[in-house]
Amino acid sequence: MSPQALIEARGLHKYYTIKTGMFEPNQSLQALSGASFDLYAGQTLAVVGESGCGKSTLARLLTMIEQPTAGQLSLDGIDLGSANQKEVAKKLRQTIQMVFQDPFGSLNPRQKVGDILQEPLIINTDLNASQRRDRVLELMRRVGLLDEHIHRYPHMFSGGQRQRIAIARALILKPKIVVLDEPVSALDVSIQAQVLNLLIELQQDLGLAYVFISHDLSVVRHIADQVLVMYLGKPVEQGMSEAVFSNPQHPYTQALLSATPQANTDRKRKRIRLTGELPSPLNPPTGCSFHPRCQNAVAQCKTTAPVMAQYEDVSVACLLVN
Amino acid sequence: MALLEITNLTVEFATAHGSLRAVDRVSLSLDAGDIVAIVGESGSGKSVAMLALMGLLPWTATITADRMSFDGKDLLTMNPKQRRAIIGKDISMIFQEPMTSLNPCFNVEYQISEVLAQHFGGKRRSYKPRVIELLKKVGIPAPETRLKAYPHQLSGGMSQRVMIAMMIACEPKLLIADEPTTALDVTIQAQILELLVELQKANGMALVLITHDMAVVAETADRVVVQYAGQQVEQRSVIELFNNPRHPYTEALLSALPEYAKEKTLNAIPGVVPGQLDRPVGCLFNPRCEYAQDLCRQQPPQKSEGVLCHYPLPLKAGSNSHTEVIL
Structure with missing residues (x-):
């Protein structure tokens, strides 16, 4: 029997209603339509796409900040739509934690590191002060901070160290899943490598499952086991990292990969030119939402919306591939 | 001109x-x-x-x-x-x-x-x-x-x-x-x-x-200038720099990139860029440099062949040796 998936998502949808004016009908914005995946302990799922593709909405659903409009989500084997919501949700929130992009905005400048790290313990556990302190120190050492840092304020740290504090805060309740929202994109290259190494090490030691949201494909390729590529709220390609990167099927994935600059001086690589910008999600194109920018688009793409289907090693939503 | x-x-x-x-x-x-x-x-x-x-x-x-x-x-x-x-x-x-x-x-x-x-x-x-x-x-x-x-x-x-x-x-x-x-x-x-x-x-x-x-x-x-803590540490043509970096910082910067990684652990550069109050003596990069020797901790290096280092990394055989010296 295969092990229990930590996250089981089936057709997650999230619509927001937008007020357009007093006498106008409300519009519905499809921030996320139809994301499905399984994530197991010790694995990393990378969610890739441009801004506005629904990456962060997915993170908000997974961390239970918001409820999905439709679809099923189970965390650690418990269906979130089931009864006894409040009790279950409180317990589940401890198993899923989040690390944010900007380590300068995500730490309270008025709290000392020790207080920042203790707060989840005060709220969620009945440990006493000295037990809490032990746990805080244990975790600080684990992420590479020194004991004396416990009495310092966030402004006394560099970006990389702050991100270590944010990681420690996410791990203090011993979660099983960590959602990482662009955890290294605000950091310098040399520090980025330090933080990525820490994340990889923690995953191996603690068996964490990561949902890694990023737009940097070279980082994703390095860290991810599975990749989910999204465009305008819809998944367009999904599969094991190696399969997606070595043999991308969807024209958007291909364009994204070819737009990513590579650190070698061979300039003969042919670039797929993506013209235009992301359309507004309030007024998405008919049919396949990628067709106005797609170089392979045919007449049918304007009318028929593709669905995710298995092709070779990956699932793709493209009429031409399927 | x-x-x-x-x-x-x-x-x-x-x-x-x-x-x-x-x-x-x-x-x-x-x-x-x-x-x-x-x-x-x-x-x-x-x-x-x-x-x-x-x-x-x-x-x-x-x-x-x-x-x-x-x-x-x-x-x-x-x-x-x-x-x-x-x-x-x-x-x-x-x-x-x-x-x-x-x-x-x-x-x-x-x-x-x-x-x-x-x-x-x-x-x-x-x-x-x-x-x-x-x-x-x-x-x-x-x-x-x-x-x-x-x-x-x-x-x-x-x-x-x-x-x-x-x-x-x-x-x-x-x-x-x-x-x-x-x-x-x-x-x-x-x-x-x-x-x-x-x-x-x-x-x-x-x-x-x-x-x-x-x-x-x-x-x-076409040409690249690498700066570290306010100093130019290397200035070369782009092809030479990527194929044969001569300053240890450039080399470390390149090997920290995920796409150059050969295994799961990346070659991170330890430490951070020195700030105003913790400038090291000698070469500014020496506390983070894996090649640092005693001379590096005592004396600031001089520029030679476009590289600011006491011990520049060797030129690779076969690579273009007539480096454009601009510094």
């Missing part, structure tokens, strides 16, 4: 903790049509050096240089009025955040035509056809309809295009792009970089690209 010549440019800031040397003896020489990239981590002084050239630093900054000349004119002895005639016209700069560098109170046409009226005289309105032409040039679809748009109505990529249109309005000889694509998505980044190189080729401008992204450098620049 070189278009831009900077020799031993030093910028010091007066701070509450004494003077901070943000840029330390930086030299750069550029010809028309060159694309030079300046790479470095935050705090390496790459933006400050260029802001000093533009004269955009606050009064707390002290700028000294042996030589700083543009197109045969000495920028050091120039009065502010003479400088104003060059800045924005012959030298222009694109900033990192297109959203914050455009004025939210004025529309696109006003902001672009203002540059033209400022430098060529005449009424702002008379430049309307030129503004449309410029917007077309930077790839804005249906430019006539965008003239009256305010910055908040434009996406990030569009705002950056408007910034570029504004900066190339006077057909500058030198364009400085300070992290022009950092705030943008990859597909838009590719478009903007392509546009910059296209414009550079068409107008024969010199382009200085300030960035922290080694991959962008590899794909765009």
Whole structure:
């Protein structure tokens, strides 16, 4: 029997209603339509796409900040739509934690590191002060901070160290899943490598499952086991990292990969030119939402919306591939 | 004669903790049509050096240089009025955040035509056809309809295009792009970089690209300057630099990239860039350098063959040995 998936998502949808004016009908914005995946302990799922593709909405659903409009989500084997919501949700929130992009905005400048790290313990556990302190120190050492840092304020740290504090805060309740929202994109290259190494090490030691949201494909390729590529709220390609990167099927994935600059001086690589910008999600194109920018688009793409289907090693939503 | 010549440019800031040397003896020489990239981590002084050239630093900054000349004119002895005639016209700069560098109170046409009226005289309105032409040039679809748009109505990529249109309005000889694509998505980044190189080729401008992204450098620049803690540590042609880095910092920076990783653990550089108060003695990179020896901890190195290091890494056999020595 295969092990229990930590996250089981089936057709997650999230619509927001937008007020357009007093006498106008409300519009519905499809921030996320139809994301499905399984994530197991010790694995990393990378969610890739441009801004506005629904990456962060997915993170908000997974961390239970918001409820999905439709679809099923189970965390650690418990269906979130089931009864006894409040009790279950409180317990589940401890198993899923989040690390944010900007380590300068995500730490309270008025709290000392020790207080920042203790707060989840005060709220969620009945440990006493000295037990809490032990746990805080244990975790600080684990992420590479020194004991004396416990009495310092966030402004006394560099970006990389702050991100270590944010990681420690996410791990203090011993979660099983960590959602990482662009955890290294605000950091310098040399520090980025330090933080990525820490994340990889923690995953191996603690068996964490990561949902890694990023737009940097070279980082994703390095860290991810599975990749989910999204465009305008819809998944367009999904599969094991190696399969997606070595043999991308969807024209958007291909364009994204070819737009990513590579650190070698061979300039003969042919670039797929993506013209235009992301359309507004309030007024998405008919049919396949990628067709106005797609170089392979045919007449049918304007009318028929593709669905995710298995092709070779990956699932793709493209009429031409399927 | 070189278009831009900077020799031993030093910028010091007066701070509450004494003077901070943000840029330390930086030299750069550029010809028309060159694309030079300046790479470095935050705090390496790459933006400050260029802001000093533009004269955009606050009064707390002290700028000294042996030589700083543009197109045969000495920028050091120039009065502010003479400088104003060059800045924005012959030298222009694109900033990192297109959203914050455009004025939210004025529309696109006003902001672009203002540059033209400022430098060529005449009424702002008379430049309307030129503004449309410029917007077309930077790839804005249906430019006539965008003239009256305010910055908040434009996406990030569009705002950056408007910034570029504004900066190339006077057909500058030198364009400085300070992290022009950092705030943008990859597909838009590719478009903007392509546009910059296209414009550079068409107008024969010199382009200085300030960035922290080694991959962008590899794909765009001809020549690379690597800066660390305010100092230029290596200056080479892009192919040589990537195939055979000679400064340990350059090598470490390249091997920290995920795409160069051979195993799951990346080759991170230990430690952080030194700040104002914890500058090491000797070579500034020595506490993080895996090759550091006693000499490195005692004496600051001298530049040789374009590399600021006591023990430059050896030249690889077969690689191009006649390094262009510019430093």
